[in-house]
Amino acid sequence: MMQQTPADSPTFSPLYRQIKGLILQALENREWGPGEVIPSEIELASRFNVSQGTVRKAIDEMAAENLLVRRQGKGTFVASHSDPRAFYRFLRLVPIAGGSEQARSVPLECWRAKAGPEAGRVLGIKAGDPIIIVRRLLEFSNKPVVVDEIYLPGEIFAGLTLEVLKESQVSLYSLFEAKFGVRMIRAEERLRAIAADRTSAELLHVPEGSPLLSVERTSFTYGDRPVEWRRGLYSTETHCYLNELS
Amino acid sequence: MMQQTPADSPTFSPLYRQIKGLILQALENREWGPGEVIPSEIELASRFNVSQGTVRKAIDEMAAENLLVRRQGKGTFVASHSDPRAFYRFLRLVPIAGGSEQARSVPLECWRAKAGPEAGRVLGIKAGDPIIIVRRLLEFSNKPVVVDEIYLPGEIFAGLTLEVLKESQVSLYSLFEAKFGVRMIRAEERLRAIAADRTSAELLHVPEGSPLLSVERTSFTYGDRPVEWRRGLYSTETHCYLNELS
DNA sequence: GAGTGGTCTAGACCACTGC
DNA sequence: CAGTGGTCTAGACCACTCG
Numbered sequence: 001m002m003q004q005t006p007a008d009s010p011t012f013s014p015l016y017r018q019i020k021g022l023i024l025q026a027l028e029n030r031e032w033g034p035g036e037v038i039p040s041e042i043e044l045a046s047r048f049n050v051s052q053g054t055v056r057k058a059i060d061e062m063a064a065e066n067l068l069v070r071r072q073g074k075g076t077f078v079a080s081h082s083d084p085r086a087f088y089r090f091l092r093l094v095p096i097a098g099g100s101e102q103a104r105s106v107p108l109e110c111w112r113a114k115a116g117p118e119a120g121r122v123l124g125i126k127a128g129d130p131i132i133i134v135r136r137l138l139e140f141s142n143k144p145v146v147v148d149e150i151y152l153p154g155e156i157f158a159g160l161t162l163e164v165l166k167e168s169q170v171s172l173y174s175l176f177e178a179k180f181g182v183r184m185i186r187a188e189e190r191l192r193a194i195a196a197d198r199t200s201a202e203l204l205h206v207p208e209g210s211p212l213l214s215v216e217r218t219s220f221t222y223g224d225r226p227v228e229w230r231r232g233l234y235s236t237e238t239h240c241y242l243n244e245l246s
Numbered sequence: 247m248m249q250q251t252p253a254d255s256p257t258f259s260p261l262y263r264q265i266k267g268l269i270l271q272a273l274e275n276r277e278w279g280p281g282e283v284i285p286s287e288i289e290l291a292s293r294f295n296v297s298q299g300t301v302r303k304a305i306d307e308m309a310a311e312n313l314l315v316r317r318q319g320k321g322t323f324v325a326s327h328s329d330p331r332a333f334y335r336f337l338r339l340v341p342i343a344g345g346s347e348q349a350r351s352v353p354l355e356c357w358r359a360k361a362g363p364e365a366g367r368v369l370g371i372k373a374g375d376p377i378i379i380v381r382r383l384l385e386f387s388n389k390p391v392v393v394d395e396i397y398l399p400g401e402i403f404a405g406l407t408l409e410v411l412k413e414s415q416v417s418l419y420s421l422f423e424a425k426f427g428v429r430m431i432r433a434e435e436r437l438r439a440i441a442a443d444r445t446s447a448e449l450l451h452v453p454e455g456s457p458l459l460s461v462e463r464t465s466f467t468y469g470d471r472p473v474e475w476r477r478g479l480y481s482t483e484t485h486c487y488l489n490e491l492s
Numbered sequence: 493g494a495g496t497g498g499t500c501t502a503g504a505c506c507a508c509t510g511c
Numbered sequence: 512c513a514g515t516g517g518t519c520t521a522g523a524c525c526a527c528t529c530g
Contacts, residue, residue, distance in 0.1 A: 012507095014518060040496060051520045056497090064310075066492060072497045073527030090491045096436075187491040190342075192482035193439040193457035211439035211457035217491075236438035243489055245336045245433040245463075246312060258526095260499060286515060297501045302516090318516045319508030 019048055020058040027067065027078065028222045034080035034177050038068070041076070067185060081173040081184070088171070090187055090217075093138075093145065093234065094242045105172065106137040106144075107165035108203075112154065119151050122218055122229045130154030134165065137203060138232075145239050147203045150230040156182060173219075182227055187219040191241065196233070204235045213241060265294055266304040273313065273324065274468045280326035280423050284314065287322070313431060327419035327430070334417070336433055336463075339384075339391065339480065340488045351418065352383040352390075353411035354449075358400065365397050368464055368475045376400030380411065383449060384478075391485050393449045396476040402428060419465075428473055433465040437487065442479070450481045459487060 023044070032038050041059065045052045059076055062068045066089070069077045080086065088103065095101065113131055120127040131154050138146035150172075152160065157180055168175040176182045192214045201208040213234040221227050234241065269290070278284050287305065291298045305322055308314045312335070315323045326332065334349065341347065359377055366373040377400050384392035396418075398406065403426055414421040422428045438460045447454040459480035467473050480487065 016518075042496090053521085054519060057518085059497095070497065071528090073495080073529080075496060092489075092491075185492070189489045189491060191437060191459065191487040191489065193459040193480070194482075195457050211441050213437060213439040213459070234439070236440075241437040243338075243435045243437065245338075245435060246431070262499075288515090299502085300500060303499085305516095316516065317509090319510080319514080321509095321515060 015050060016054045016057040016061075019044075019050060019055055020061055022048060023058060023062065024067070024222070030181070032078050034078050034183060035082060036078055037075040038078060065185070079183075079185075081171055081177050087174070090173070090184075090219075092241045092243060093239045095140065096238060096240050101141045104139045104142070106139055107134065107162055108137060109133075109135045110160065110162040110165060115151075119229060122226060123151065123153050124226050125153055125155075132157050132160055134160075136165070140239065143238070144204050144235070146232050146234050147200055148230055148232045150228065152228055156180060156227060176228075182221055184219040184221060184228065186224070187217050190216045192216075194233075200233045204233070206235050206237070212236070215241070261296060262300045262303040262307075265290075265296060265301055266307055268294060269304060269308065270313070270468070276427070278324050280324050280429060281328060282324055283321040284324060311431070325429075325431075327417055327423050333420070336419070336430075336465075338487045338489060339485045341386065342484060342486050347387045350385045350388075352385055353380065353408055354383060355379075355381045356406065356408040356411060361397075365475060368472060369397065369399050370472050371399055371401075378403050378406055380406075382411070386485065389484070390450050390481070392478050392480050393446055394476055394478045396474065398474055402426060402473060422474075428467055430465040430467060430474065432470070433463050436462045438462075440479075446479045450479070452481055452483070458482070461487070 041052050041055045044055045069079050115129045115131045117127045132152045134150040136148050137144045173184050194214045195209045196212045213236050215232040217230045219228040287298050287301045290301045315325050361375045361377045363373045378398045380396040382394050383390045419430050440460045441455045442458045444454050459482050461478040463476045465474040
């Protein structure tokens with residue numbers, strides 16, 4: 001039997017949540033990498049000295065949070081952005097006319113800088129710490145729809161260059177996961193409408209001053225540590241941002 | 247024991263999903279109204295001739311979908327928009343500066359019309375069928391931030407007038423639920439950036455042509471039947487649309 | 493067939509609410 | 512105190528995958 005916190009303790013949490021915490025810890029420690037199988041429920045149950053049902057409930061929650069993926073008959077896997085089903089997990093853009101063309105990422109620039117006060121605050125680093133800034137286009141049917149400016153902590157993403165970005169034909173997060181060991185698990189987006197500045201207008205082939213959707217995203221990895229800040233400007237003539245409320 | 251579909255049948259679904267379907271059906275039939283307790287898990291188990299655990303799993307899913315609300319020690323309740331915790335369930339707007347002032351809904355107009363082809367398609371009614379159109383403002387700290395135009399099927403919302411709207415100090419959905427027996431359980435929003443037309447600009451106190459966030463929402467009730475279509479124009483100078491991705 | 497996750501059951505006990 | 516949902520267990524069996 002595992003140690004159960006007394007019920008009247010202020011830090012009380014049910015057993016299955018403690019198990020969840022232990023599995024989470026193992027994930028952070030990279031005991032099993034993205035895309036790999038984790039031990040079976042029975043193995044984990046014996047490892048943690050609890051019943052299979054308790055492990056099951058812990059895994060249920062983690063699967064609901066997209067941290068793990070269950071596949072009947074095969075096992076439970078660490079979620080990965082390299083899984084085709086997760087490529088566009090965070091992309092809410094859909095064509096207005098219907099259908100669904102392929103998105104293509106076109107890296108434009110990648111340079112080093114020092115974090116200003118805002119980037120520092122958002123990324124949880126000190127102002128003046130090194131950061132890497134990436135600018136890229138997102139195209140649908142070879143037409144530019146989004147221009148992104150992405151701010152990354154230099155310490156974590158050391159070695160990231162335009163060439164690396166251009167080589168990788170998959171999603172950015174899949175690259176981050178494979179090359180830098182950083183897995184994004186959650187993000188917050190703040191949307192506003194703004195007028196296109198000159199450079200964005202040129203990149204997106206729209207008139208200067210036309211309305212654009214501004215999407216500021218902060219992405220988090222394990223432990224709710226922010227590891228990416230990006231601002232996207234979306235041209236919403238042919239595509240729109242689709243959100244499900246429930 | 248309840249009837250279990252044979253495993254090799256194409257319509258196979260686990261017992262707990264069938265129970266879920268039966269509870270859902272009872273909700274649609276208004277066996278228990280919004281805000282009311284449903285029978286205890288043990289009662290439902292004996293009613294459906296299954297174990298408590300199976301009822302439990304059905305209710306778990308429905309609670310995750312915001313159809314039911316569990317309260318330990320008290321019972322399980324039908325979710326309601328009249329519950330203060332659900333007032334702003336579908337409103338993603340937050341002040342950029344932080345804090346959180348009270349929102350206020352200001353009904354402006356309410357008139358009858360016939361559905362055009364688009365409204366008919368979205369609402370699942372025939373073009374020419376009666377609809378009701380509501381225009382209203384959403385204010386924060388007495389400053390207009392959103393102007394909404396709301397399209398409702400006339401048949402369901404017969405009796406809705408500007409006076410009725412003005413009387414109700416609560417959320418629209420809470421009114422719809424209480425007066426018309428229509429509970430919104432899910433919605434889709436499509437966001438774009440557009441330039442302010444003259445009337446919207448005046449209502450929102452912004453210059454004509456300035457960028458606004460256009461939010462088109464279709465709301466659904468039980469059985470995924472669409473029962474509301476609305477378009478909101480958001481001024482995003484002081485507020486932004488916040489979205490959690492996971 | 494062996495191993496995985498998925499379902500279902502039954503029973504014990506805990507935590508919370510309200511009388 | 513009785514009644515509710517919440518947790519934990521143990522065991523049986525089903526469904527899926529792969530060798």
